[in-house]
Amino acid sequence: MIKVNFKELKLNTNDLSKKIKEATYNAVASKFSVIVEKGVKDLKCKTHQNSTKGTIDVITDLNKTIVINKHSFCCDKMKNSIDIPVKY
Secondary structure (H helix, E strand, O other): OEEEEEEOOOOOOOOHHHHHHHHHHHHHHHHHHHHHHHHHOOOOOOOOOOOOOEEEEEEEOOOOOEEEEEEOOOOHHHHHHOOOOOOO
């Protein structure tokens, strides 16, 4: 099973414009993580079909960047086979 985690951007500020950006970027990244989760839901490793595992973290920042971290996969071949194009 492949887990997808959304790591929310949290700013410690009272600046309204930054809070609006924070909410917007979090909404986009959250939606993106749901799309990724649906896309990898049924993926199986060709080598480890009964023990496919891994985690994908979706992270955003104030530079309008979505960062994808893939880790804890059953093997590098499976990890590298998942291509996630990001257009923001």
